[in-house]
Structures are given as structure tokens and as C-alpha cells.
Amino acid sequence: LxxxxxxxxxxxxxxxxxxxxxxxxxxxxxxGPACFRRLSSTAPLRERDDDEIPSAKEARPGLRRLLGLAWPDSLLLTGAGASLLVSSGISLSIPLLFGQVMDVALAGDVDPEMVPMAAAGLMTLLASQSVLVALRQALLSVAGERVSYRLRRRLYAALLMQPLSFLETNGSGEALSRLQADANAARGAVTTSATTGLRALVLSVGGVAFLTYLSPSLAGATLILIPPVAVGGRMFGRRIKAAQKEVQNRLAEANAASEWALGSLRGTRALGCERIEEEKYAQKLASAFRAGTGVWLQQAVFEGGLSLAANATVVIVLGLGSQQVIEGTMTAGELTSFLLYSANVGFAIGNLSTVYADVMKAAGATSRIFEIIDSKPDPTATPIYETERLIDTSRPAGEKSAGFLFESLRTPPVLNSLLRSVPMEADGASERVFTAEAVPADDSHLAGFSTGLVAASDEAFIDFDRVYFRYSNRKGSPILENLSLQVPKGGFISVCGTSGSGKSTIASLLLRLYDPDYGEVRIGGKPLREMDTKTLRRHVVLVPQDTSLFSGTILENIVYGLSDVDDERFKLASSIAGVDAFSSSRTSFPDGVDTKVGDRGSQLSGGQRQRIALARAVLRMPSVLVLDEATAALDLWSERIVLQGLKQLQEQGTTIVSIAHRPTTIQAADSVVVLDEGSVAQRGSFEELKDAEGPLNRLLKDPRLRSRLR
Ligand SMILES: Nc1ncnc2c1ncn2[C@@H]1O[C@H](COP(=O)(O)OP(=O)(O)O)[C@@H](O)[C@H]1O
Ligand SMILES: [Mg+2]
Structure with missing residues (x-):
């Protein structure tokens, strides 16, 4: 073929x-195997369905995972479970005690000295129960925080290592919802649901035992009511769930619409579409409201029915019970205890069914999360820089800082010492970061591309050899088709072409963000596939087309990731990239490079953002600098500063690949490559090409552009 x-x-x-x-x-x-990876890496994730309760069989792997998640905190959870069992036992005994107190009081032969003693005894019992409840709550909260910390952290780490095509296929919203909703569900299952379930189990089983002990015949009459109520509840519950889901879906649509409009308010306002957005939102809200009315009505009927059943039970018990009291087979106190127990049992059974659903859903959520955690990381994802900020400097070097999370949770000292005995991480993954040393920035590569690379002919230092590439989520003909392109060492080439012709794709391939489907990209004679990606990305630095700044200062944005930047190097980078040209202006930037840039850099102009991104790249002193339209938002004056800076870099030995469509930027390069339909249509020096018949010439014939060149 x-x-x-x-x-x-x-x-x-x-x-x-x-x-x-x-x-x-x-x-x-x-x-090669790499090709298979690409073919298989973009399978979409399973759709998540919040309200679907998986069957017991489906949920089994998720349940196992949940147990595994809870395991490191088993000490905490056992403590919580024990205090729960004791406090439930106390709760269980209280109705019986009440009944006995009542019988004694009704009999009238109370020893006056006994009253304060009985009161004190009851008080002690209740007080110890409260202490146990507080203890359980504290232990559970800490365990819950720790579970969700571990889970979120592992999931986030896995998400960051996914192939790029993963987010392109599934969208970041899906990833975020796993990080939030699914992680919350899992945490709830090991803490709240597990204990509510255990408590409900103890109370219902114990309650039924007491009911039978107090009066077997009455117990039989009451318990017969449970199955029909349960069946009715389940049927109604299903219907209500379905309707609720409908409401949620419509609300989600409304939210999505509002998020878009608020997120791009500048655009919405500029187009004068505020009213239209308001109306769209209102319509979505109204449709959610209409879908909701049904739910509310059904729910109201259901709850009314439930309370009728409960009250009927009380009446039946009262009727049958008073008859037994009159006959003398039961005391008034016992009847009271009986009524209290039957209420308890009713509640407990209700709880059991919700807890079951919650745990099953959490099992589903957990398997969804582990679907990502278990997936193979993209082999080309190779973190280079580590952060220092997470290193716990308050303790001596070498000591494991398992206490980090406890301190941040501000647990009281007593609990703290108890909790310290619990290992922080089951998998040891996070210890790595807490004790990690910052990776020193490596300057040696300025000398050239030596580490891990074989010498090649200097003429084909960067070598695209018959490259075919297509994004795996896009059908149709390849984006790059038989593309061959060479850049000499220390050269400065310009890649131009119409938008969509594959220029940014070339940049991505150079950083090995993707692998070509066929053909090879080599740097210094070594195919990128065989090169250590860490080394590659240390030496080849990209200034992407869509500059992304984070909220912080200009300085923080420029040194992002690097840990030991000296002043001189910083100044050099910011002058080469033309950052100091604006940041040193005392009038508009009184704080200089310490000025905050706002959310995603929104308080800066596009050109300023671009120059910061450029400085970020230059500071890394790359051997190969790839610029993707990095001067597109600059004015002619700043562009000139930047181009002069690039020339300076080139003199120091940096090879520059500049993707551009501006004649002034194209002209600055030693040679020009014009892309058309995924392959090279024209190449040569700017002087040669501008007068020869061809795409560049056609572009330049536009008189307005031509006049700018001078
Ligand atoms: N992540 C992606 N997934 C699918 N298709 C993409 C992706 N990125 C770019 N494309 C498509 O690839 C083609 C080339 O894109 P690109 O290299 O960004 O062009 P440009 O020359 O404008 O930089 C375009 O048709 C674009 O729609
Ligand atoms: Mg592009």
C-alpha cells in the first residue's frame, strides 16, 4: 500500500x-507499536449517569476499589465504627428504659431517693452517647478528607498524564466532573454512607428484636405493613428519580448557556446579545420548572401516602396494644416502648434503602475514576520540572512528612497524636513530592545539543522525513502529507501557509506532543521516538499560538517551573522577548514585573501576553525555539524589538523555527517554507521567493502588505 x-x-x-x-x-x-497506541488511545470514556444505580454484579469491582481506598484509614474507620456500635446500642436501650420509668411512675410506689439517682444514671448514659457521636464524627471527617485527598490527587496526576487526544475526545468538563462529583461520591460512601448504613442496620435489627421481645403478636401486626410500603416506595421512587433527572438535565443546559455567556461577556456585550442570552437562560429555566412540577406533585403524594401509612401503623398498634394493656398482658410502659421502637425501625429501614443506593452509585463513580487512574500514561508525557512549594520545609531533611495533611486539617492535639500512627499513603506516590528536591535548571545545554543526541549533518539538524499525520479524532485526509522539511543547525526558518495548513501541527510534532503516523521527525539525526522526551522538551521549547498565563505576577509567569533563575538571566530573557519594553514603564506598570496579570492574563494586552510567553521560553535557553505565531499580536515596533532579540539568540547558537504569516516576521528568517495542503509547496530565501511565481508571491502581491515591508 x-x-x-x-x-x-x-x-x-x-x-x-x-x-x-x-x-x-x-x-x-x-x-510500530507507537502507531497502535495512537489508534487506540482515543476511545471515548463511558458516559456517566449520576442516577443510574449499578447492579450488585456491576458494582463489585468498584466496591473492591472503595475498600482499597478506605484501607489506609482502616484504623480511623474502625474507631468510628466501634464508637458507632456503642452509641447505637445506647440509642437502642433508651425506649426500653423510658417504658420502665413510666411503669414505675404509674405504679406510684416510687422511692423518692431513687429519682435523682435514676436521673443521674440516664444523664450519664446520654452524655456518653454524645461524646461517642462527637468522636465518630471527628474520626469520620478526617478519614473522609484523607480519602478524597488521596483519590483526587491520584486522579489529577493521571489526568495530567493522559494523551492529548484524551481531552480532545472527552472534553475537560468530563474530566472535571470526575474530579469533583465522582470523588465526592466515593468519599461519601466510605464515610457517611458506611456509617449511616451500619447504624441503620443495628437499629433495625435490634429494634425488631426488641419489638418481638415486648410483644410478638403486636410485632407481627406491625411488621406485616413493611413490605407493601417498601414496594410502593420503590415504585414511586423510580418515577420520581426519572423526573428529577429530567429537571437536572435541563438545569445543566441552563447552566451551560449561562457559563458560556458570562465567560465571554466581553464578546456577548460587544455583539449586543445580552437580552438574547437572558431569554435563552429564562427559557431553559422555565422548561426545568415545568419538568419539575410533576416531580413535586408526585413527591407530595408519595410523602402524604407514607405519612398515612405510618400514622395508620400507630393507630393499629395503639388499638391492639391498649386492648392488651386492658387484658393485662402488657404494661402501659411496654406499649410506649413498643411505639418508640416501631418509629425507630421505620426510620432505620428507610435509611437502609437510600444508603444502599448511595453506596452502589459510589461504586460506579469509583470505577469511573479508576478507569482513568488505571489507564496507561502517555509515554511522551514526561514532567521535567518539580515544584518546591509543596516541600514541607518545617521538618528536618529526610524525615517523612506524613503529618502534612493533619496539620493542615487543624485537628486537636489529642486526635492528632492518634492519627499520626495512620500511614498517609497506601501507594507511596505522594511521598515522592513531599520529599522531592527541586530539579535544578540545567544550563549546560546552551553549549549545544549534546546530551543523548548523535551528531548529524548540520544541514538537516531538524529533519521531517516524509511525515504523514492525522489527528486521531478527525477523519478525512491527513493534515500533513509526505512532508519533508530540513532546518540547518543554528538556522532561522519561517514556516508560513494559509490557516489550517498544518503549521501548528508541525510545532506539536517537533515537541512530540503527537507521533507521526508514518515517516519520522529527527533532531540531530536522532528520531524523536527514540529520544528521551525529557531531554527533548528541555532543549526544544515552544511558544504556543494560544498563550496561556495563570493569574499571578508577570515575573511568576515568566519563571514558571524554573527554580533557580538568577537576575541577570531573567533580565536578558525579558529584554530579548521585549517584556521590559512595557513592564519598565513606570506610568502604566508601577509595580514593574510584580504587576498581577489577572485571570488568564486578562489585564494585559494580547501583545503583552505574547511577549511574556516568549520570555518564558527564552529563559529556558532552548537549543531549538519554536514560535507559533508568536509575533502575531505585536505592533510593528515591539515586533522589531522581538526580532532583534531572536537574531541575538540565533547568534548564540539557537535554532529557530518561526511560524508566521506576517511579511515582516517572515522576512527576518534566513529561509522560508510555504506549506500548502500538508506538504511543502515552496522553499527558499525570502528574496528569492517574493518575486517568483507561487503562493508567497500571491500573498505578497497584496499592495497593503507590500508597502509595510519597507
Ligand atoms: N487537536 C486537534 N484535533 C483534530 N483536528 C485538529 C486539531 N488541531 C488542529 N486540527 C486540524 O488540523 C488542521 C491543521 O491545524 P493547524 O496545524 O492548527 O493549522 P495552522 O496552520 O492554522 O496552525 C486544521 O484543519 C485543524 O482543524
Ligand atoms: Mg496555528
Whole structure:
């Protein structure tokens, strides 16, 4: 098969061919494992459905995971469970005590000295119960925080290591909802649900035992009512759930609409569409309201019915019971105890069914989370820099800082010493960061591309060799098609072409954010696939097309990730990138580089943001600097400063690949490559190309552009 043909094949049939023939040769190249990874990495995640209760069988793996999650905190949870059992036992005895007190009081032969003693005894019992409740709550809260900390952290780490195509396929909203809703559900299951369930179990089983002990016949009459109520409740519950879900979906739509409009209010206002957005939101809200009315009515009927059943039970028990009291087979106190127990049992059974649903849902949520945690990380995701901020400097070097989370939770000293005995991490993954040393920034690479690279001909230092590439989530013909492109060492080339012609894709391939489907990208003669990605990304630095700043100061944004930046290097980078040209203006930036940039850098102009991103890259002293439209938002004056800075970098040995469509930026490069339909249409020096017939010439014929060149 020639490459264009096999590119048009569906991944499934490609895979099939490989299985059939063992070794499939694509245009004289065997299909490597990397190709399979790309074909299989973008399977969409399972749809999440908040209200679906998985069956016991489906939930089993998730339940196992939940137990595994809770395991490191088993000491805390056992403590909570024990205090719960004791306090439930006390709760269970109270109705009986009440009844006995009543019988004694009704009999009238009370020893006056006994009253204060009985009161004191009851008070002690109740007080110790309260202490146990508080203890349980404290232990559970700490365990819950720790579970969700561990889970969120592992999930987030896994998300950051996913192939880029993962977020492109699933969207970041899905990832965020797992981080929030699913993690919360899992945490709730190991803490609240588990204990509510245990308590409900003790209270219902114990309660039924007491009921039977007090009066077997009455107990039989009461318990007969439970099955029909339970069945009715379940049927109604299902209907209500379905309707509630409908309401939630519509509310979610309303929220999505409002999020979009508020998030881009500048655009909404500029287009004068505030009223339209208001109306859209109102309509969505109204439709949620209409869907909700049904739910409320059903719920009202259901709750009314439930209370009728409960009251009927009371009446029946009262009627039958008073008859037994009159007959003398039961005392008034026992009847009172009986009534109290039956109320308890009713509540407990109600709780049991909700807890069951919650735990099953949490099992589903947990397996969804582990779907991501268990997935293989993208082999090209290689973190280079570590943060220092998380290192707990308050303790001597080397000591494990398992106390970190406890201190941040401000638990009282007594609890704290108890909790310290609990290991913080089951998997040891997070210890790494708490004790990690900051990776020193490596300056040695300025000398050249030596580490891990073999010398190649200087003419083809960067070498795209017959590259085919297509985004795996996009069908159709490849974005890059038989692209061959060489850049000499220390060269400065400009890549231009219409938008959508694949320029940014070339930049992504150079950083190995993706692997080509066919063909090879080499730097210094070494294929990127074989190169240590960490080394690669230390040496090849990209200034992306959509600059992303975080809220913080200009300085923080520039040194992002680096830990030991000296003043001189910082000044050099900010002058090369033209940052000091604006940040040193005392009138508009009185705080200089300590000025805050606002959310995503919104308090700066596009050109200022671009220059900060450029400084960020220059500060890393790359051997290869890749600029993706990095001067597009600059005025001619700042562009000139930046271009002069780039020339300065080039003199120091940096190879520059500049993606640009502005004639002034294109002109600054040593040579120009024009892309068309995924391959090189034209290449040469700017002087040669500007007069030759071809795409660049056509672009430049526009008189307005031409006049700018001078
Ligand atoms: N992450 C992606 N997933 C799918 N398609 C993409 C992705 N990024 C870019 N494309 C598509 O690839 C083509 C080339 O994009 P790009 O390299 O960004 O072009 P440009 O030359 O404007 O920088 C476009 O048609 C674009 O729609
Ligand atoms: Mg682009």
C-alpha cells in the first residue's frame, strides 16, 4: 500500500490487517507499536449517569476499589465504627428504659431517693452517647478528607498524564466532573454512607428484636405493613428519580448557556446579545420548572401516602396494644416502648434503602475514576520540572512528612497524636513530592545539543522525513502529507501557509506532543521516538499560538517551573522577548514585573501576553525555539524589538523555527517554507521567493502588505 491509501483506511481495518498478517508493512516501514497506541488511545470514556444505580454484579469491582481506598484509614474507620456500635446500642436501650420509668411512675410506689439517682444514671448514659457521636464524627471527617485527598490527587496526576487526544475526545468538563462529583461520591460512601448504613442496620435489627421481645403478636401486626410500603416506595421512587433527572438535565443546559455567556461577556456585550442570552437562560429555566412540577406533585403524594401509612401503623398498634394493656398482658410502659421502637425501625429501614443506593452509585463513580487512574500514561508525557512549594520545609531533611495533611486539617492535639500512627499513603506516590528536591535548571545545554543526541549533518539538524499525520479524532485526509522539511543547525526558518495548513501541527510534532503516523521527525539525526522526551522538551521549547498565563505576577509567569533563575538571566530573557519594553514603564506598570496579570492574563494586552510567553521560553535557553505565531499580536515596533532579540539568540547558537504569516516576521528568517495542503509547496530565501511565481508571491502581491515591508 502506498501511504495515501493506507491513510484513508479505518483504524479497525488496519488493526485487522496487522493481526492477519502478523507484520504489516506500510510503504516499506513496519507499523510500530507507537502507531497502535495512537489508534487506540482515543476511545471515548463511558458516559456517566449520576442516577443510574449499578447492579450488585456491576458494582463489585468498584466496591473492591472503595475498600482499597478506605484501607489506609482502616484504623480511623474502625474507631468510628466501634464508637458507632456503642452509641447505637445506647440509642437502642433508651425506649426500653423510658417504658420502665413510666411503669414505675404509674405504679406510684416510687422511692423518692431513687429519682435523682435514676436521673443521674440516664444523664450519664446520654452524655456518653454524645461524646461517642462527637468522636465518630471527628474520626469520620478526617478519614473522609484523607480519602478524597488521596483519590483526587491520584486522579489529577493521571489526568495530567493522559494523551492529548484524551481531552480532545472527552472534553475537560468530563474530566472535571470526575474530579469533583465522582470523588465526592466515593468519599461519601466510605464515610457517611458506611456509617449511616451500619447504624441503620443495628437499629433495625435490634429494634425488631426488641419489638418481638415486648410483644410478638403486636410485632407481627406491625411488621406485616413493611413490605407493601417498601414496594410502593420503590415504585414511586423510580418515577420520581426519572423526573428529577429530567429537571437536572435541563438545569445543566441552563447552566451551560449561562457559563458560556458570562465567560465571554466581553464578546456577548460587544455583539449586543445580552437580552438574547437572558431569554435563552429564562427559557431553559422555565422548561426545568415545568419538568419539575410533576416531580413535586408526585413527591407530595408519595410523602402524604407514607405519612398515612405510618400514622395508620400507630393507630393499629395503639388499638391492639391498649386492648392488651386492658387484658393485662402488657404494661402501659411496654406499649410506649413498643411505639418508640416501631418509629425507630421505620426510620432505620428507610435509611437502609437510600444508603444502599448511595453506596452502589459510589461504586460506579469509583470505577469511573479508576478507569482513568488505571489507564496507561502517555509515554511522551514526561514532567521535567518539580515544584518546591509543596516541600514541607518545617521538618528536618529526610524525615517523612506524613503529618502534612493533619496539620493542615487543624485537628486537636489529642486526635492528632492518634492519627499520626495512620500511614498517609497506601501507594507511596505522594511521598515522592513531599520529599522531592527541586530539579535544578540545567544550563549546560546552551553549549549545544549534546546530551543523548548523535551528531548529524548540520544541514538537516531538524529533519521531517516524509511525515504523514492525522489527528486521531478527525477523519478525512491527513493534515500533513509526505512532508519533508530540513532546518540547518543554528538556522532561522519561517514556516508560513494559509490557516489550517498544518503549521501548528508541525510545532506539536517537533515537541512530540503527537507521533507521526508514518515517516519520522529527527533532531540531530536522532528520531524523536527514540529520544528521551525529557531531554527533548528541555532543549526544544515552544511558544504556543494560544498563550496561556495563570493569574499571578508577570515575573511568576515568566519563571514558571524554573527554580533557580538568577537576575541577570531573567533580565536578558525579558529584554530579548521585549517584556521590559512595557513592564519598565513606570506610568502604566508601577509595580514593574510584580504587576498581577489577572485571570488568564486578562489585564494585559494580547501583545503583552505574547511577549511574556516568549520570555518564558527564552529563559529556558532552548537549543531549538519554536514560535507559533508568536509575533502575531505585536505592533510593528515591539515586533522589531522581538526580532532583534531572536537574531541575538540565533547568534548564540539557537535554532529557530518561526511560524508566521506576517511579511515582516517572515522576512527576518534566513529561509522560508510555504506549506500548502500538508506538504511543502515552496522553499527558499525570502528574496528569492517574493518575486517568483507561487503562493508567497500571491500573498505578497497584496499592495497593503507590500508597502509595510519597507
Ligand atoms: N487537536 C486537534 N484535533 C483534530 N483536528 C485538529 C486539531 N488541531 C488542529 N486540527 C486540524 O488540523 C488542521 C491543521 O491545524 P493547524 O496545524 O492548527 O493549522 P495552522 O496552520 O492554522 O496552525 C486544521 O484543519 C485543524 O482543524
Ligand atoms: Mg496555528
Amino acid at each position: 502506498s501511504p495515501p491509501q493506507n491513510m484513508a483506511m479505518r483504524p479497525a481495518s488496519l488493526r485487522l490487517l496487522c493481526y492477519r498478517h502478523g507484520r504489516l508493512v506500510l510503504a516499506r516501514q513496519p507499523l
